[in-house]
Amino acid sequence: MRVRFAPSPTGLLHVGGARAALYNWLMARGSGGEFLLRIEDTDRERSTPENIEQILDALRWLGLDWDGEPVLQTTHEERHRAVVQTLLDEDKAYRSTATAEDVKAFKAEHGADRGFRGGDHPTRVSAEDAARGVGAVRLRVPEGETVVRDLVRGDTTFKNVHLDDPVVARADGSPLYNLAVAIDDLDAGITHVVRGEDHLSNTPKQLLVLQAMGAEAPLYAHLPLLHGPDGKKLSKRHGAASVQELRDAGYLPDAVVNYLALLGWGDVDDETEIPRDELVKRFDIARVSKNPARFDEQKLRWLNGRYLRAQGLDALVAAVQGHLIEAGHGHMVAGKEDLLRTAVEISQEKITTVDEFWPLAGFLFTGPADDLQAREKWLDEPHREHLAAVRETLAGVDPFDTEHVDAALRALVGERGVKAKDVFQPLRVALAGRAISPGVFESAAALGREETLRRVDLALEG
RNA sequence: GCCCUCAUGGUGUAGCGGUUAGCACGCCAGCCUUUCACGCUGGUAGCGAGAGUUCGAUUCUCUCUGGGGGUACCA
Structure with a gap:
């Protein structure tokens, strides 16, 4: 079997094109055949070398390797x-x-x-x-x-x-x-x-x-063609219509591949999460659906979350780091590899795309965010009183790790006879500047005692 | 207009003459819980319509309706 993907380099690689490339690739890899690439550049007006490179890049990112050199139709x-x-x-x-x-x-x-x-x-x-x-x-x-x-x-x-x-x-x-x-x-x-x-x-x-x-x-x-959420042919107007946009949005290539494979193809056993090597084994072009499918980003998000959580820490740290660099936040984490690793570890369960890491855990690197509503609600007089007690407790925790912070704070809650969230939320807001963050004990431990106390003091003053 | 084509919940699909029509996303509710999530449990919702064929049609045939693609000295 010898198949080919033949994009015309008139723009970015569209998800529809990516799916066609994927199906070709799956057929070739599943049969021991060849997967060739041919660039249909005969439209000289619209074809550019930049577009060609973008397409090859997108293919590489998806992990769809081709055999031999790409051939230019011209x-x-x-x-x-x-x-x-x-x-x-x-x-x-x-x-x-x-x-x-x-x-x-x-x-x-x-x-x-x-x-x-x-x-x-x-x-x-x-x-x-x-x-x-x-x-x-x-x-x-x-x-x-x-x-x-x-x-x-x-x-x-x-x-x-x-x-x-x-x-x-x-x-x-x-x-x-x-x-x-x-x-x-x-x-x-x-x-x-x-x-x-x-x-x-x-x-x-x-x-x-x-x-x-x-x-x-x-x-x-x-x-069959891919449609946008409105049932119309998928186009730029639909947001994440190109592989590049998916990548920028923080999706993982494996998740995209899995999702695209299932968009228009279903196996007899009807599984949803199918790793790449299984896809290669099971994909059958004859079982591809005949009706056009809508690109459903919600399901992609869900699937991406599954992949992200199943990912090894090293791989996820690398993905996050790469994404931060592309997003221009690279300098914020430079030289803080240990903290980054910890931050990713404690965030892994709470994010569904790589893109969500920074909004969730960026405060560990840059200082508290500034969510006014969160401050008003959790740093009012009565809560500050609890926070002051938290400060005192924390100052005496040693070693200052998740386990001990956890134990000390829970003991404090019992001691004061208040609801746990009335103690934990003020601390969270003091550290993160918002009501949403990774686990509060984990976050405090990641920041270390000194920085934690500094932020608590700041909140107490402000 | 003409040619081709498709049709299972809101979405992606399983089904291939007899099923309580399955799974997943979403949505709703409950549980878990320090927020948000994750996870778990339950629920919501579907065979486009009409004729046939058949003992029996989601499944086969036809018509209609609706959707999609094409209709370039583009790719």
């Missing part, structure tokens, strides 16, 4: 042109100056469901003009029907009468998409073309090109 132009010439020589294609209006007029005359035929149409250019490169090259569509052998939707039949003679090359001889893909997949020995459903309607054209070349067609698998 490097095959000679071959494409040669095929066009052969088609012309064999009269399987012809040159025509037909415009959109000509095609419309043709349909008005012959019926809306009749494909345009320019072989003996007035717009067909003369032999002399053709030799001078006048007119776009159109492929002759033969009679009969074209069937797409599709692994996810079964065979799809297109009656050739409905198809227009497709333009396969511009007047200047430069190849067009439907010709180029067909040839490139053929030359690369691609056995399965797995791509988005938006390509389904184009497939018969590509099949016709192959047929004209006397070549054999690959098998196809057209994936």
Whole structure:
């Protein structure tokens, strides 16, 4: 089995594209086949080297490694042109100056469901003009029907009468998409073309090109498209529509891979959390759903939380650190590796994305936040009284670790006969500046006695 | 308009002629609890509609309705 992912570098890698890449990758890795990368850069206006690099980056981040070097489609132009010439020589294609209006007029005359035929149409250019490169090259569509052998939707039949003679090359001889893909997949020995459903309607054209070349067609698998929460085609307007955005939002690549795999594919045993290596073993393209799926960020969040909590501390610290650096907070934690490690450890259970770490635990590095409501509620007169007692207790705790802080404070609560939260919350607000933080004992221990007392004093004064 | 295509709760799915229609997210409630979470328990909600086929349709066929994609000298 040899498959490929063929993005066009006209922007960031979209989650739909990422899913197509993932399915291709899963097929290849699950079968011992090859996963190739081809950059469809024939749209020279919109294709940029930056976009290519971004896409490769996104793929790397997701852990979807490809075989061999990425191939640029434009490097095959000679071959494409040669095929066009052969088609012309064999009269399987012809040159025509037909415009959109000509095609419309043709349909008005012959019926809306009749494909345009320019072989003996007035717009067909003369032999002399053709030799001078006048007119776009159109492929002759033969009679009969074209069937797409599709692994996810079964065979799809297109009656050739409905198809227009497709333009396969511009007047200047430069190849067009439907010709180029067909040839490139053929030359690369691609056995399965797995791509988005938006390509389904184009497939018969590509099949016709192959047929004209006397070549054999690959098998196809057209994936249903991904929609946004509003049911419309997923686009930039939907927030996290690109892999880059997912990454910035603090999602873990493994969680994204797991989520995407399940978006449109389900195994018989219906599991939700499936690690990558299991995915590789179990993924079956034939079981991919036929209906379009909505990208549900809430479920991704949940799944990400599961992965995040299951992650080893070292890996999570590395992920958090990388994310902080990208977010511009790198300097805040530089040189404080031990504290960072502790902070991550005590935050792991409370965050669902890497992005949530800083808002939750940043106070350990920068000082208390400034949540007025929290202060008003938990640092009023009666609570300060408790806090003063807390200070006194804490000053005598030794060693100053979670266990001892915990024991001492609980004893204090019992002693004073008050509700636990009336003692713990003021301390939390004193340390974190807000009512939400990692465990208060853990936080105090992480800060150390000196800093803890300093912040408590500050709260007592303020 | 024309061509192709899809249809199980709000969302993603399991099901492949006979099930109390399963799982997960979400939502609601309770428990746990120093906040927030996590976790646990329970609950809410579904086979788009109409004809067939059949002893029996969520499952097979057709129609309708609704959704999606395509319809470029873009990819």
